Amino acid sequence: MIRFSNASKRYPGGQEALSNVSFTIEAGELVFLTGRSGAGKSTLFKLIPVIERATSGSVIVNGQNVSAIKPAAVPFLRRNLGLVFQDQKLLYDRSVFDNVLLPLSFSGFTPREAARRARAALDKVGLSAREKLNPIQLSGGEQQRVAIARAVANRPSVLIADEPTANLDADSAEAILQIFLSFQQVGVTVLIATHDLALIGRSGKRVLKLEQGRLVEGGDPA
Amino acid sequence: MNAWLSQHAQAFRGALRKLAMQRASSLLNVLVIGIALALPAGGYVLLVNLQGVAARFSLEPQMSIFLDAGAKPADREALEKALRTDARVGSFRFVSKEAALAELNKTEGIAEVAAALGQNPLPDSLVARLRENLPPELDALAADLRKRPGVGHVQADSGWARRLAALIEIGRMTVAFVGLLLSTGMIAVTFNTIRLQVLMQREEIEVAKLLGASDSFVRRPFYYVGALQGLAGGGVGLAILAGGLALLNRGVLALSETYGSTFELSFLAPGDALAVAAFASVLGWLGAYLSVSIYLRGIEPSYSP
Ligand SMILES: Nc1ncnc2c1ncn2[C@@H]1O[C@H](COP(=O)(O)OP(=O)(O)OP(=O)(O)O)[C@@H](O)[C@H]1O
Ligand SMILES: [Mg+2]
Numbered sequence: 001m002i003r004f005s006n007a008s009k010r011y012p013g014g015q016e017a018l019s020n021v022s023f024t025i026e027a028g029e030l031v032f033l034t035g036r037s038g039a040g041k042s043t044l045f046k047l048i049p050v051i052e053r054a055t056s057g058s059v060i061v062n063g064q065n066v067s068a069i070k071p072a073a074v075p076f077l078r079r080n081l082g083l084v085f086q087d088q089k090l091l092y093d094r095s096v097f098d099n100v101l102l103p104l105s106f107s108g109f110t111p112r113e114a115a116r117r118a119r120a121a122l123d124k125v126g127l128s129a130r131e132k133l134n135p136i137q138l139s140g141g142e143q144q145r146v147a148i149a150r151a152v153a154n155r156p157s158v159l160i161a162d163e164p165t166a167n168l169d170a171d172s173a174e175a176i177l178q179i180f181l182s183f184q185q186v187g188v189t190v191l192i193a194t195h196d197l198a199l200i201g202r203s204g205k206r207v208l209k210l211e212q213g214r215l216v217e218g219g220d221p222a
Numbered sequence: 223m224n225a226w227l228s229q230h231a232q233a234f235r236g237a238l239r240k241l242a243m244q245r246a247s248s249l250l251n252v253l254v255i256g257i258a259l260a261l262p263a264g265g266y267v268l269l270v271n272l273q274g275v276a277a278r279f280s281l282e283p284q285m286s287i288f289l290d291a292g293a294k295p296a297d298r299e300a301l302e303k304a305l306r307t308d309a310r311v312g313s314f315r316f317v318s319k320e321a322a323l324a325e326l327n328k329t330e331g332i333a334e335v336a337a338a339l340g341q342n343p344l345p346d347s348l349v350a351r352l353r354e355n356l357p358p359e360l361d362a363l364a365a366d367l368r369k370r371p372g373v374g375h376v377q378a379d380s381g382w383a384r385r386l387a388a389l390i391e392i393g394r395m396t397v398a399f400v401g402l403l404l405s406t407g408m409i410a411v412t413f414n415t416i417r418l419q420v421l422m423q424r425e426e427i428e429v430a431k432l433l434g435a436s437d438s439f440v441r442r443p444f445y446y447v448g449a450l451q452g453l454a455g456g457g458v459g460l461a462i463l464a465g466g467l468a469l470l471n472r473g474v475l476a477l478s479e480t481y482g483s484t485f486e487l488s489f490l491a492p493g494d495a496l497a498v499a500a501f502a503s504v505l506g507w508l509g510a511y512l513s514v515s516i517y518l519r520g521i522e523p524s525y526s527p
Contacts, residue, residue, distance in 0.1 A: 051432070078434030089429050103433040105232065108225050150433070 007057035017043040022220040030190040035210030041193040082151035084161035097131035121149040141172035160191040237446030255455025260462035262401035283352040290374040297372025314350035412509025420517040452506020456499035
């Protein structure tokens with residue numbers, strides 16, 4: 001469950017990137033976040049794993065107000081979230097498998113269990129056969145799927161993705177959407193920030209729309 | 223406990239990976255640390271050996287009063303009475319020239335020399351233990367005694383022994399000072415190595431933190447790198463020291479043989495050697511700790527697509 005209550009974010013020296021945003025995503029829901037470039041999608045995304053903190057208001061994730069969380073507790077919060085970044089943030093000095101293994105290496109799993117989970121995650125995104133390759137050897141869509149496998153390897157209850165289908169053709173984007181839908185079906189709460197209105201239309205899911213930092217669609221009634 | 227162990231095992235493996243990734247510079251660092259360690263450790267070994275030598279001689283102030291060959295028994299009695307009543311003198315004993323020769327004959331290599339002389343060249347003497355250890359007092363007493371009839375020569379034995387003790391003290395200070403400087407150098411070497419590694423692995427660190435790696439998870443492998451590098455450097459330093467002593471000992475043995483002795487410089491006691499290696503490891507850890515504390519602070523994962 002994710003709940004924003006009058007959350008605002010002003011970057012140091014900048015204008016307000018998010019203004020009084022309030023919305024609720026129930027556990028197990030899949031919701032899209034949309035808006036033009038610069039509307040504040042990534043800013044909203046960053047408040048959830050506390051890459052940035054809300055300047056005012058609160059951000060509640062699974063019952064915990066993360067905008068007031070202690071720095072020492074942030075790693076534990078992030079381990080329980082699945083994060084897919086717009087620029088993927090894959091490491092190109094290691095194999096696909098080792099990329100997926102990374103978040104498992106510091107979550108207290110035995111090496112055997114970690115390896116098992118990494119394989120299972122790669123299997124879910126259909127990349128089992130390519131685990132030994134370097135991500136640089138994969139296509140954009142495949143790299144995106146590696147990023148998703150890494151995000152879900154820890155089996156998080158909340159999965160958030162920033163532009164996971166950017167620069168992908170319609171078929172690849174559809175394949176990615178199907179992966180997210182399959183996670184929703186097993187009870188994962190999913191938030192996807194995207195420009196891709198066609199994709200949103202096909203899915204028939206709820207949409208949150210940002211305009212210049214204000215939520216103009218899908219928010220809590222004021 | 224199990225989780226704790228496996229975290230450390232993981233950090234240890236990570237550290238080995240980091241070291242292996244830059245094999246050449248790791249080896250160079252180990253060598254530099256080894257050399258930096260061998261110098262003060264070598265100084266310490268020499269001091270310990272020198273102290274062993276010095277300890278064979280009493281540092282208590284002694285005075286030998288040699289009698290003239292023609293001294294009369296009355297002179298000796300008067301002298302003994304004066305010593306008994308002098309507050310500066312603790313105790314004394316008479317050493318006849320025969321006893322002195324017998325004592326000397328026990329010393330290796332000298333017996334032949336004495337035998338070659340044919341007759342006993344040594345005078346009777348009185349050896350006094352003194353209460354005072356201050357040079358002016360000793361000099362005053364020696365001057366008093368020298369004026370007495372029948373006294374040939376007065377010698378304060380403690381002079382050179384005290385000089386040796388003072389020299390050892392200077393040596394100890396020098397070793398401590400050099401040790402301090404080179405320890406700082408060792409910390410700096412590790413500090414810089416870790417700084418470079420942190421900067422090189424910036425991306426990996428950022429991603430790991432974004433995905434929920436704790437600070438200590440990120441830091442730990444670097445600590446192990448520092449400690450392992452220090453430990454290896456300690457081992458190399460001890461090896462250099464052992465090699466250096468073996469070389470020196472050839473010369474020392476040749477020299478001491480000319481004195482009829484088999485004196486050799488001995489290596490560090492096992493406990494001391496262990497302490498040296500542990501110390502190097504701690505310095506490496508400290509260098510890593512300082513470096514990581516400074517350079518990891520700058521790496522907060524940012525994300526601005
Ligand atoms: N780190 C930052 N420091 C200062 N201003 C920032 C920072 N990140 C974003 N902003 C500003 O905040 C506003 C919202 O940016 P944000 O990245 O959230 O937009 P977005 O909706 O994700 O856009 P896009 O679709 O292009 O990714 C923009 O005006 C941007 O310039
Ligand atoms: Mg964005």
